[in-house]
Amino acid sequence: MKKNNINSSNSVLEWIDYRLPIISLLKHSAVDYPTPKNLNYWWNFGSLAGFFLLVQIITGIMLSMHYTAHVDHAFSSIEHIMRNVNHGWLIRYVHMNGASFFFIVVYIHIFRGLYYGSYKAPRELLWWLGIIILLLMMATAFMGYVLPWGQMSFWGATVITNLFSAIPIIGEGVVQWLWGGYSVDNPTLSRFYTLHFLLPFLIVGVVVLHIVALHTHGSNNPLGIDRKGPQDSIPFHPYYTVKDFFGLGVALTIFFSVVFFAPDYLGHPDNYVPADPLKTPAHIVPEWYFLPFYAILRAIPDKLGGVIAMFSAIFVLFLLPWLDTSKVRSATFRPVYKLLFWVFLVDAVILGWIGSKPAEGTYILVGRIATSYYFIHFLIILPLLGFFEKTKPLPSSISKPVLAE
Amino acid sequence: MKIILFTIIFTTFFIQALFSASEGLKPMKYNFSFDGILGSIDKNSAQRGLQVFTEVCAACHGLNHLAYRSLEDIGYNKGEINNIAKQFLIDDIPDENGEIKKRNAIYSDKFVNPYPNEEAAKVSNNGAYPPDLTLMVKARKDGANYLRSLLLGYEDAPEGVDVGEGYYNKYMPGKIIAMPQPLYGDDVEYQDGTVATLEQEVIDVVTFLTWTAMPELEKRKSSGIKVIIFLLIMTFFFFLSYKKIWKDVK
Known part of the structure; x- marks a missing residue:
């Protein structure tokens, strides 16, 4: 007797599934889910991002059991975790570096989408949900960095919250509302802690929507063409589960090399100095994953303008599905776009480098040029390129990548 | 307050040159x-x-x-640590009269x-x-x-x-x-x-x-070696499984 499509002799599971179809749901979306058979390694980064989200939530919950969100105790409670909690140093180093690796895999995931045109119809909302996840991640990471209450925590929080004071008329009121007082202080710390705990679960919610949207039209693929029939697909399990596990193994090896042998490499030494509201550090720099946006913020010589440019740098991504006018998805068949993709990537890296440098001399000039190019790429080049670029002929199907002449 | 904050931020944003020159x-x-x-x-x-x-x-x-007790990590025993700690005076908890007296520090104190x-x-x-x-x-x-x-x-x-x-x-x-x-x-x-x-x-x-x-330095490095060796072996087996499972996909 076989009900539904459960390939199982377990009658308990069948009993459950008949009433609550969670097993067939999982089977549908994680086992049988038809996936293009030509996905390359760049498609590993979606599941890796999910993995690191899980790592952050699990280690974060463990840390929250020992952390104290109070300006007088936060710094020492972190040291308590590092010294007295069993394996506390490991949990905290995994959480600290896990944030960085979450951003690394998500940035690669985003650039994969940019290269292969994964944001184009019918995947616009899938792309939007991804950007919302990125925004939530940024908010979560920023507030998480404040929690140890070191010098960079405090001054980073001061600089970033002060950005809102650039809003005309209500700016100052908004900033005081964010602080819960007249400066970054205990109310700020405790609300950041609450939100830092809450937002990851919102991210999980948006991730579920992201996956629902993904599974509606299926994954894009390196050729960027739609699947023509079942011969173009393979079931997710075991093909992509095993490939994802292999990718995970490689990622974990790199990740734990950092965690065990250079755990503070990605952090800033100043954050091992307790916060002192009377002493400004020589350089206030955000975590590395914010540096490109920090460079854009500082490229504009006006506070409000800088804030607008920084937020626009992300919001322009929402418009991308319509700014890119080309009908061809994959850069493989777009020779000019392919080149410009790499130029854009280099531009983003330059912005990151400028973000880590003091705003002086040549750095200012380079930062301004790189910022201009960032927006020119999206707002001018991509809309025009669709009309002028001579694309290569597309293959007729995934199974026949050679041209059907 | 507002002006002070803005000055600080302005300084760090635009005049970091002064600081970096004096590094x-x-x-x-x-x-x-x-x-x-x-x-x-x-x-x-x-x-x-x-x-x-x-x-x-x-x-x-x-x-x-x-904490003094942590000195065990660099090779002291409990007795030696108590001898080190007792050179220092520390506030005791209030006594029955509510007075805070000094006492010698011990093994478990910071x-x-x-x-x-x-x-x-x-x-x-x-x-x-x-x-x-x-x-x-x-x-x-x-x-x-x-x-x-x-x-x-x-x-x-x-x-x-x-x-x-x-x-x-x-x-x-x-x-x-x-x-x-x-x-x-x-x-x-x-x-x-x-x-x-x-x-x-x-x-x-x-x-x-x-x-x-x-x-944690020593423990971190020694467990790190074991973890990395384990991961390399595990990844290698995942790679073999991946190649085997994908053998027939063309």
């Missing part, structure tokens, strides 16, 4: 026992470092986050601070606060090399440099440091007979402070 010299490199993926804390050196710390540094600097509070520390040190040293190695870029260079780097100020009430040290950001040269050599008489040259004292105290900043 200290890059520290000298030294090959410490704890460097490298297999490095470990040289316990004898760390014990001598504790002696230097206690007899010299502890006059002004604290080790807030460190290192006793030289000053009751930050203000007391400042007033005894020309207004400069001697920072807590527990995390100093992690709180400076290339911390161990920086500390060693700084402690060896005291010089007479070059012509035309006004150090005010401070001292000239080219490894210090800004090149002027409030702390007078703390070590000259022969500041302590090592219990194990090692000759207390300046270089030796500095290496010992830096080794000790590296341990106070990263007490």
Whole structure:
């Protein structure tokens, strides 16, 4: 007797599934889910991002059991975790570096989408949900960095919250509302802690929507063409589960090399100095994953303008599905776009480098040029390129990548 | 308040040039026992470092986050640790009359601070606060090399440099440091007979402070090796499975 499509002799599971179809749901979306058979390694980064989200939530919950969100105790409670909690140093180093690796895999995931045109119809909302996840991640990471209450925590929080004071008329009121007082202080710390705990679960919610949207039209693929029939697909399990596990193994090896042998490499030494509201550090720099946006913020010589440019740098991504006018998805068949993709990537890296440098001399000039190019790429080049670029002929199907002449 | 904050932010955003120009010299490199993926804390050196710390540094600097019991990690037993701890007086819990009396510190106490509070520390040190040293190695870029260079780097100020009430040290950001040269050599008489040259004292105290900043260092590195070996093997097997399962996909 076989009900539904459960390939199982377990009658308990069948009993459950008949009433609550969670097993067939999982089977549908994680086992049988038809996936293009030509996905390359760049498609590993979606599941890796999910993995690191899980790592952050699990280690974060463990840390929250020992952390104290109070300006007088936060710094020492972190040291308590590092010294007295069993394996506390490991949990905290995994959480600290896990944030960085979450951003690394998500940035690669985003650039994969940019290269292969994964944001184009019918995947616009899938792309939007991804950007919302990125925004939530940024908010979560920023507030998480404040929690140890070191010098960079405090001054980073001061600089970033002060950005809102650039809003005309209500700016100052908004900033005081964010602080819960007249400066970054205990109310700020405790609300950041609450939100830092809450937002990851919102991210999980948006991730579920992201996956629902993904599974509606299926994954894009390196050729960027739609699947023509079942011969173009393979079931997710075991093909992509095993490939994802292999990718995970490689990622974990790199990740734990950092965690065990250079755990503070990605952090800033100043954050091992307790916060002192009377002493400004020589350089206030955000975590590395914010540096490109920090460079854009500082490229504009006006506070409000800088804030607008920084937020626009992300919001322009929402418009991308319509700014890119080309009908061809994959850069493989777009020779000019392919080149410009790499130029854009280099531009983003330059912005990151400028973000880590003091705003002086040549750095200012380079930062301004790189910022201009960032927006020119999206707002001018991509809309025009669709009309002028001579694309290569597309293959007729995934199974026949050679041209059907 | 608003104006102050904006000035601070404006300064850090646009005039960072001034600060970066006054950064200290890059520290000298030294090959410490704890460097490298297999490095470990040289316990004898760390014990001598504790002696230097206690007899010299502890006059002004604290080790807030460190408990005496942790000294077991660098090779002391409980009795020896109690002997070290009892040299220091600490506030007891209030007695039945509500009075707070002093008692000798014990094994489970944290290192006793030289000053009751930050203000007391400042007033005894020309207004400069001697920072807590527990995390100093992690709180400076290339911390161990920086500390060693700084402690060896005291010089007479070059012509035309006004150090005010401070001292000239080219490894210090800004090149002027409030702390007078703390070590000259022969500041302590090592219990194990090692000759207390300046270089030796500095290496010992830096080794000790590296341990106070990263007490997990040895355990971290040794478990790291095992974890990485495990992951490499696991990844290799995933790779084989991947190749096998995908063999027929064309």
